[in-house]
Structure formats: structure tokens, C-alpha cells
Amino acid sequence: MKIIFIIFKKEILDILRDTKSVLVMLVLPLLAFPLLTQLVTKLSISHKNESETRLLKVGLISNNNAKQLATLLQERKDININLNIDLNKLNKYIDDKKSDIIIVVSKDFDTQTINNFTGNIDLYYKTSSESSITKNRIIQIIDEFKETLLNNRLKEKGLNKEFITPIKINHIDIASVKEKLGEYLGRVVPYVFIIFCFMGASYPSVDIGVGEKERCTIETLLTSPVNRMQIVMGKFFVITFTGLVSACLSIVGAYYAFSNATDLNKDVLKGLVKIIEIKSILLTLSLLIPLCVLFASILLAISIWAKSTKEANSLITPFNFIVFIPIVIAALPGVEFNSITALVPVLNVSLATKEIIAGTMKITLLIKVFASLFLYAAASLYFCTKWFEKDDIILRGI
Amino acid sequence: MIEIRNVSKGFKTTKKQRNEMEVPKKIIDAVSEVNLVCKPGRIFSLLGPNGAGKTTLLRMVATMIHPDNGSISVNGFDTVKESQKVRRSIGFLTGGTSLYLRFTVEENIKFFSDLYKIEKDEYNKRKKQLFDILGINDFANKKFGKLSSGMKRKAFIAKTLIHDPEVLIFDEATAGLDVITSRNIVSVIKDYKNRGKTVIFSTHIMGEADLLSDDLAIIYKGKIVFNNTFESFKENMETRSLESEFIKYVSDEL
Numbered sequence: 252m253k254i255i256f257i258i259f260k261k262e263i264l265d266i267l268r269d270t271k272s273v274l275v276m277l278v279l280p281l282l283a284f285p286l287l288t289q290l291v292t293k294l295s296i297s298h299k300n301e302s303e304t305r306l307l308k309v310g311l312i313s314n315n316n317a318k319q320l321a322t323l324l325q326e327r328k329d330i331n332i333n334l335n336i337d338l339n340k341l342n343k344y345i346d347d348k349k350s351d352i353i354i355v356v357s358k359d360f361d362t363q364t365i366n367n368f369t370g371n372i373d374l375y376y377k378t379s380s381e382s383s384i385t386k387n388r389i390i391q392i393i394d395e396f397k398e399t400l401l402n403n404r405l406k407e408k409g410l411n412k413e414f415i416t417p418i419k420i421n422h423i424d425i426a427s428v429k430e431k432l433g434e435y436l437g438r439v440v441p442y443v444f445i446i447f448c449f450m451g452a453s454y455p456s457v458d459i460g461v462g463e464k465e466r467c468t469i470e471t472l473l474t475s476p477v478n479r480m481q482i483v484m485g486k487f488f489v490i491t492f493t494g495l496v497s498a499c500l501s502i503v504g505a506y507y508a509f510s511n512a513t514d515l516n517k518d519v520l521k522g523l524v525k526i527i528e529i530k531s532i533l534l535t536l537s538l539l540i541p542l543c544v545l546f547a548s549i550l551l552a553i554s555i556w557a558k559s560t561k562e563a564n565s566l567i568t569p570f571n572f573i574v575f576i577p578i579v580i581a582a583l584p585g586v587e588f589n590s591i592t593a594l595v596p597v598l599n600v601s602l603a604t605k606e607i608i609a610g611t612m613k614i615t616l617l618i619k620v621f622a623s624l625f626l627y628a629a630a631s632l633y634f635c636t637k638w639f640e641k642d643d644i645i646l647r648g649i
Numbered sequence: 650m651i652e653i654r655n656v657s658k659g660f661k662t663t664k665k666q667r668n669e670m671e672v673p674k675k676i677i678d679a680v681s682e683v684n685l686v687c688k689p690g691r692i693f694s695l696l697g698p699n700g701a702g703k704t705t706l707l708r709m710v711a712t713m714i715h716p717d718n719g720s721i722s723v724n725g726f727d728t729v730k731e732s733q734k735v736r737r738s739i740g741f742l743t744g745g746t747s748l749y750l751r752f753t754v755e756e757n758i759k760f761f762s763d764l765y766k767i768e769k770d771e772y773n774k775r776k777k778q779l780f781d782i783l784g785i786n787d788f789a790n791k792k793f794g795k796l797s798s799g800m801k802r803k804a805f806i807a808k809t810l811i812h813d814p815e816v817l818i819f820d821e822a823t824a825g826l827d828v829i830t831s832r833n834i835v836s837v838i839k840d841y842k843n844r845g846k847t848v849i850f851s852t853h854i855m856g857e858a859d860l861l862s863d864d865l866a867i868i869y870k871g872k873i874v875f876n877n878t879f880e881s882f883k884e885n886m887e888t889r890s891l892e893s894e895f896i897k898y899v900s901d902e903l
Contacts, residue, residue, distance in 0.1 A: 257763045261749070268751040467747040471808070474711045475764045476737040642714040643661060 254477050258485025259492075266455050266493065275454040276493050280447040280501035288508040302384035304329065309389065310336040310344055310353035310375075316360035317370070320396045324354075327392070341375050351385045352376045354393075364400055430609050437605025438582040440535075443505050444498040444604075445597060448539060449574050451497020452546045453567050456490045460554025461563045469645070483551070483639040487632065490547035491540075498539050502532075534607045534617075538600050541624035545596060546574075548631035552638050558647055577601060593619040596627055650847055651687040651710060651816060656680060656719035658705055679705040681871040682719070687849045687864070689815075692842050694858040694879070695851040697868035698899050703851035704743075706868065707820045710849070711741045724815050724847075737765065740814035742805060742834075744821040750794030754785060754804040757793055758811055765812040772811070779807040783833060799829070806837055817841050819850035835861065855891045869899040 266272045310333045313321050324332050336344060336353060344350040353375040357363070360370035372393060376382050405412065424431070463469040472482060550567065557563035574597055580586055581601030588602035599620045606612040638644050659676040680702045687693040697703045708714050710721055712732040720727060726734040748757040755776075762772045780786050783803045788796060793804060802822075809817070822834050838861055841848050852858055858865060858879070865882050867875040875882065875898050888894045 254764065257760070261752075261760050265749055265751050466750060467745055468749055470708075470713060470741075470743060470746045471748060471761075473713045474736055474739065474741040475761060476733050476766075477764055478733055646714065 254481045255485045255488065258477070258482060259488050262455075262459050262486060262489040263492070266458060266489065269458065272454055272458060276451045276497050277500060280451060280497045281504045283447075284443060284501065284504040285508040285511070299384065303388070306331050307352070307385060307388060308333065308348075308350045310334075310341075310350040312336050312338055312353070312355045314356055314358045314360070316358065317356045317372070317396070319399065320354075320356070320372075320393065323392050323396055329388075345375060345377050352382075352389055354389065367404060430611070432608075434605070434609060437608045440502070440505065440608065441578050441581060441601035441604045443501045444535075444539065445542070445574065445578055445600060447501035448494045448498035448543055449546055449571065452490050452494030452543060453550050453570075455493045456547065456550035456554045457557075457560055457563045457567065459486050459489060460551055461557040461560055462554075464558070464647075465560055473645070479639050479645075480636055483555075483636050487547050487551055487635065490551055491543045494543040494546055495536075495539060498543070499536065502535075531607050531610075534612070535604055538603055538607075538620065538624075541621065541628045542597070542600050544628035545624060545631055548628065548635040552631070552635040555635075555639055556644055556647065581605070588616060590616065590619060594623045596624060599623065650689055650722075650724060651685070651693075651849060652722045653683055653685040653706070653710070654719050654721070656683045656706070656709065656716045656721060658709060658714065658717050660705075678871050680709070680716075680868075683868070683871075683873050685866055685873065685876060687816075687847050689847045690842060690845045691847070691863040692838060692861045693847075693849040693864045693866070694862035695849060695866050695868060696853065696855065696858050696895060697851070698853055701853075701868045701899070702871040703853075703868055704820055705871075707741075707743075707818050707849070707851055711739055711818055712736055737812070738815045739818055740809040740812070740816070741818045742809045742820070742822045746805070747801070748793045748805060748808060751792060753790050753792055754796070754800075754807070755789045757804065758808055761808050762811050767812055775811055775813065776807075779810055783807055803833060806834065810837070814846070816847045817849070819848070821851055821853070855895045859891055867895065867898045874898045 266276070307330045309324060309330050311321060311324060313334070321332075321334075324330055333350060336350070338355070341353055341355075344353060355373040355375065357371040357373075360372070364370040374386065374389065376386055401415075405414065426434075463472065473479075549570070553566050553570075554563045557566060577595060577598035578601050581598055586592065586598075586602070588599075588606050592602055593599045593616045603612065603617060603620050606616075657678065658680040659678050662675060662677055683702075683706060685693075685695075695703050695706065705714070709716050709728065710723060712728045712735050715729050720729070722728070723735045724738045726738070728735050748754075749760070752760065758776060759772070762776075767775070780789060783806060785800075785803055785807055788800050788804075791800075793801065796804065817838070819834070819838065838848055838850065842863075850857075850861070862879040865875065865877065865879045866873050882894070883891070886894045888897055
């Protein structure tokens with residue numbers, strides 16, 4: 252055991268002295284989420300603010316109808332209205348960005364509305380990230396106009412507003428904030444920690460596996476008085492450890508990003524605090540251990556077999572997709588955590604995390620997840636050690 | 650003492666290799682039925698051209714790979730059954746191997762001494778001796794990756810000798826080195842011989858064998874074509890120079 256620890260200590264120190272490894276294993280997982288959320292939030296807020304306040308160029312073809320609407324539009328300081336629009340060149344106005352949106356009031360609008368029929372208004376715009384905000388700003392004004400027309404009609408007929416709303420649906424969602432957030436976070440969190448767990452494990456696995464062959468240190472190690480099992484275990488523990496550290500740091504980063512998200516409302520923040528219970532964190536982390544073991548043994552086996560770093564990377568890259576697919580499947584609607592999905596590696600961790608966060612985890616399924624993961628991990632570790640004992644594998648490419 | 654008895658080792662070839670080498674066999678014999686004895690207090694030279702099987706044979710002695718047939722014992726320990734005991738008693742220096750680039754020379758030596766379970770006092774004593782003899786003190790705290798090839802080889806020699814091995818195995822250890830570093834290695838080999846240790850070294854340069862050898866074996870295409878004392882090699886020469894005599898043994902026209 253002492254020899255394994257000596258090898259472990261050496262490998263950790265070696266990896267920590269490699270700037271690239273430190274960036275991939277420690278810095279990236281810790282900062283990725285806070286930086287990404289800050290960037291996305293800042294950009295989307297500034298974009299939203301700009302779209303909501305900027306001066307809109309609105310074209311209006313009123314056909315001498317809906318004068319009240321024209322007045323409402325003209326009164327707005329955030330709208331620059333153009334009344335001289337050629338009906339045949341509507342698309343060109345929008346394409347040339349002379350107008351953001353064009354309102355065309357039907358020729359019979361007044362006649363229709365006076366006679367209590369429906370008047371038509373056409374809105375011309377081009378779909379883009381901004382168009383929905385622009386459209387909503389105009390629809391708000393039209394709705395104001397619509398409300399006035401409707402109130403006039405009801406007043407004329409001596410009716411109150413309830414006349415046109417025979418049914419009112421009241422939505423009472425019995426899911427707690429914790430459950431609602433759990434459903435959402437349960438989809439996001441596995442993305443974060445499983446991906447970073449794999450990434451944190453894959454980089455050192457290449458460095459301390461095939462990297463030893465490339466740097467010609469494997470022969471030096473193999474002729475030292477240690478058996479191959481001790482070497483493989485020392486390396487395996489390092490990869491498992493770095494995978495775990497990366498995953499934990501990504502969770503810390505995600506927690507920091509969420510708890511500092513100023514645009515979250517108080518209910519959401521309260522729910523978040525409830526979710527981040529010690530029990531949930533410990534359970535989630537405990538799921539990570541067998542997953543890291545599984546990743547580490549597979550990655551080390553690949554790395555040992557490879558002739559070069561290039562070959563190892565080209566073999567490991569497809570595994571990113573293999574890991575990614577179950578996480579995506581877990582986020583799909585209708586995919587349930589049951590006794591079958593509890594046996595599928597990665598998918599089971601993703602689904603179990605969702606249940607843990609939502610506080611709806613069934614203990615029998617959790618046991619199944621642990622049992623299956625440990626079984627896969629043990630099998631892959633056994634395979635990895637056998638692999639390491641084969642001369643033609645260990646000396647492949649030397 | 651190293652005893653190699655009827656040792657053979659074959660390697661699987663890929664289709665590409667078979668096409669390149671124009672060898673139809675799926676397994677090629679790297680070493681075939683080799684018998685050798687390297688005695689303590691004597692320097693044994695294993696001479697052969699590139700690809701003759703020298704490295705494969707020495708890797709088997711160093712327990713890196715196992716023989717397919719036959720057996721090898723080092724200091725009385727079987728290389729397959731008692732590989733860890735064998736590794737504890739050997740020092741293996743090859744031209745193509747390295748130490749950890751991101752570690753200083755001292756950290757590298759300490760790591761390997763920990764693997765050999767050398768006591769702290771003993772380690773400090775041996776480290777001082779080796780660093781003084783090899784002139785390592787000036788760069789002991791520099792990262793191995795930042796050293797010149799000569800410095801690297803000196804550091805590697807220190808690593809090889811830190812546990813004062815009974816058997817020294819040098820595989821093309823002087824290949825590509827300058828005269829001074831080569832001389833360092835040669836002096837280490839001689840010193841070990843004088844201390845009654847077993848030394849085996851492989852080379853493809855006859856001059857090196859001439860300088861050091863007590864016993865000589867010539868290996869060609871995995872088979873031993875000469876095995877005797879260096880004196881008898883010289884006495885029975887049919888050609889004018891050692892080089893020509895060596896070529897005679899490793900030529901297909903024989």
C-alpha cells in the first residue's frame with residue numbers, strides 16, 4: 252500500500268506541475284460555470300434592455316382607419332412612426348432596416364369594429380432574436396387599443412367583463428419550489444459534473460499512461476522493485492482523484508454561479524438553499540465515486556494500450572460522445588428513473604441526481620445504481636490490471 | 650550472477666510489419682535458444698548489430714518482459730517467479746529511457762529510492778557519494794527536462810546506482826553521448842567490476858567492447874553466434890581487425 256501511495260504522490264505532483272493539466276482539471280471546472288452564467292446573463296440582460304428601450308421604427312398603413320391606434324403610437328416617445336409606407340414594398344422596408352415592424356390596418360377596420368365584428372390588423376416583421384421583443388412592444392399598444400374597443404362594446408351592451416370570461420382557470424401547482432427547481436437543476440447539474448468528471452480524468456489519464464511511454468519513463472518504472480499491480484493502482488487512484496476533484500470544483504463553481512445570480516427571485520434562491528442540503532451533496536458525491544472509478548479504469552486502459560498521446564486522444568474523443576448521450580437522454584421528457592435505467596451507467600447517475608435534488612429518491616433504486624456502478628467499475632478495473640500485465644500492451648509502441 | 654538458459658522470445662507481427670519486413674510468419678523470433686552466464690567481478694559484453702535481439706534479451710533479464718521458453722536467474726532469483734527480488738538487485742540503464750521531466754534530479758532520485766525502500770540515512774550517504782562522483786551537485790535542483798543530454802545521463806546513472814545494485818545492466822548506454830559522459834559511464838562500469846559486481850552491457854560498437862570486456866557474446870538474428878572470453882575472441886581472430894572479425898560473425902555469407 253505504501254508503494255501505491257508513493258506512486259500516487261509522485262503522479263499527483265507531476266500532474267500539478269503541468270500547466271495544461273491544472274487548467275483542465277482545476278481552473279476550468281471551477282470557473283467555467285460562473286464565467287459562462289455571468290457572460291450569458293450580462294449579454295442577455297443588456298440585449299433585452301437595449302431591445303426594450305431602443306427607438307422602434309414602426310411603419311403604419313392605416314388606410315384612414317383606427318385613428319386611435321395611430322394616436323397611441325404617435326404619443327410614444329420610444330417609437331418613430333412612418334406613415335408613408337408603400338404597401339407593395341413592405342418586405343424591402345424591413346430588409347433595408349428602414350422599419351422594424353409594419354402595421355397594416357384593414358380598409359374595413361372601422362366598419363367592422365363599429366358593427367361589433369372583428370377588425371383585422373396585419374403585422375409585418377422578420378423573425379430574429381430581437382423581433383419577439385419588438386413585436387411584444389407593439390402588441391402591448393394594440394392590446395391597449397383593443398381593451399378600449401372592448402370596454403366600449405361592453406358598456407354599450409350594459410355587460411360587465413365577466414360576461415366574456417365564463418371560465419377562469421386557477422393553476423395550483425402542488426410541487427414545492429424544491430421539487431420544481433430539482434426538476435430543472437437535475438437536468439443541468441449532471442451535465443456539469445459528469446462532463447467535468449470525465450474531462451478531469453481524461454487529461455491526466457493520457458499524461459500518466461501513454462505519456463510515460465512517450466517520455467520513455469515507463470521502462471524506468473517497470474524495472475523498479477514494484478509490481479505492475481502497484482503501478483496501475485497508483486495511476487488509477489490519481490485519475491479517479493482528479494476526476495472527483497474536477498467534478499467537485501464544477502459543483503462549487505455552479506453553486507457560486509447560482510447563489511450569485513442577482514436576477515433570480517427570492518423564492519428560487521430559498522429553494523436553492525433547501526436543495527443544497529448536506530445530505531443531497533453527500534449523496535450526489537457518493538454517486539460520483541463509482542462513476543469516477545469506472546471512467547478512470549476505462550481511460551487508463553485506453554491510455555496504456557495507445558502508442559502515442561495522439562492515438563490516445565483520438566481513442567478517448569469518441570468516449571466524450573458516449574458519456575454525453577446518456578446525459579442528454581436523462582434530460583429528455585418521459586425518461587424515468589426505474590429499475591432498468593438504474594442499471595445503465597451515466598444515465599443512472601444523471602437520473603439519480605435529478606431524484607436526489609428533487610428529494611424524491613427511492614432507496615431501492617439508489618442501491619441498484621451503486622451496485623451496478625461498482626460492478627462495472629470493478630470489472631473495468633480488473634480488465635485494466637490484466638491489460639497492464641501484458642507485455643505486448645505495455646510495451647506497444649516502445 | 651546472471652544465468653540465461655535456453656531462452657527464446659517471439660513477438661507477434663502486424664500485417665503491415667509482415668509486408669514491410671517481407672516475413673510471412675505471424676510470430677518472429679527476437680531471441681532464440683540463448684544460453685549465457687555472466688559472472689560476478691567480470692564485465693560481459695553483448696555485441697550485435699541493430700535489431701539482433703540485444704534489447705529484448707536484456708529486457709527479459711530486467712524482468713520487463715517474460716521469456717516464452719527457458720529461464721533466467723539473476724543473483725539466484727528467477728526473473729518470472731521472483732521478479733520483484735530481481736528488480737531490487739539490478740540497476741538498468743538504457744540509452745532510450747528517461748526520468749520524470751517535471752521533477753528535479755534530486756526529486757527523481759528520491760522517488761526511486763523510496764521505491765527501493767532505502768532508509769533516509771543510507772539514501773543521503775549514497776546520494777552524496779554519487780552526486781560528488783558524477784558531478785551532479787550543480788544541477789541537482791534543476792528540472793530533469795531542462796538538462797542537457799549529458800546531465801540527463803549522469804542523473805540517470807545516479808538513479809540506476811542509488812540502491813547499489815548487485816547486477817548492472819547497460820543497454821546501449823553510451824549511444825549518442827559525448828566522450829566525457831561516455832567516460833563517466835565506462836568508469837562506473839569498471840568500478841562496479843572491481844567491487845565484485847556483475848556487469849552486462851550491450852553495444853554495437855566493437856571499440857567499446859574492446860575497452861571493457863572480460864567476456865563476450867555476439868548475438869545475430871536472435872541467436873548467439875559467439876560466446877567466450879574476450880581473450881579467446883582475440884586469439885582466434887581470422888581477420889586483421891576486431892571490427893572485421895565482428896562483421897564476419899554477423900554476416901549472412903557465413
